[in-house]
Amino acid sequence: MRVWWVALFVLLVSCSEPEEVSEHTIHYQQAKTLSNFELYDQNNNLVTEQALLGQWTFVFLGYTNCPDICPMTLAKLTSVHKQLKDTYPVNIWFVSVDPKRDDVQKRKAYIDYFNGDFKALSNEHAQLFPLVRNMGLIYAINNSDRNDYYVDHSASVALMNPNGALTAIFKAQFLPSEVPLINSDLIVEDFKIVASQYTE
Secondary structure (H helix, E strand, C coil): CHHHHHHHHHHHHHHHCCCCCCCCEEEEEEEEECCCCEEECCCCCEEEHHHHCCCEEEEEEECCCCCCHHHHHHHHHHHHHHHHCCCCCEEEEEEECCCCCCCHHHHHHHHHHHCCCCEEEECCHHHHHHHHHHCCCCEEECCCCCCCCCEEECCCEEEECCCCEEEEEECCECCCCCCCECCHHHHHHHHHHHHHCCCC
């Protein structure tokens, strides 16, 4: 009889406690609403916060001249998209924080290499800075006259829920002598946990 009660207790506890994401993911139980924003996609169409509604959106900052983190992260997000798209409404947003060099044509050519259905967005810094800060990400740009400057930016990926609110941050993993990158398989696992706990 005692064994039966112990088993019942364990079952009740396991059912009442939501599954937790890995240490590489920050899950906001209370999703954070974004302020209004205006960006332009690779077809020069205006994109606002309304475009986030009705889908899960992975947002990554970068720039097309980035030598390693950006193309490698977008390749990993392409894998994430392939693994999730048949079950969940998901999209990938690449937000260029280098509007000086990343014009519409350059962003289109860049994102088409990965998936033409993804969005490659940008705007002036007056629009980018508040949005990036709102998402809990950062970037810093050197106002150099040279054309080969680097841009420092977050290697993490933000997740917006179908209500358009920030619900998670997938952190990059920092390994010795390696470029900081997200783990695509871990993101898929953690995303499913976040999605299973989502309520409108």
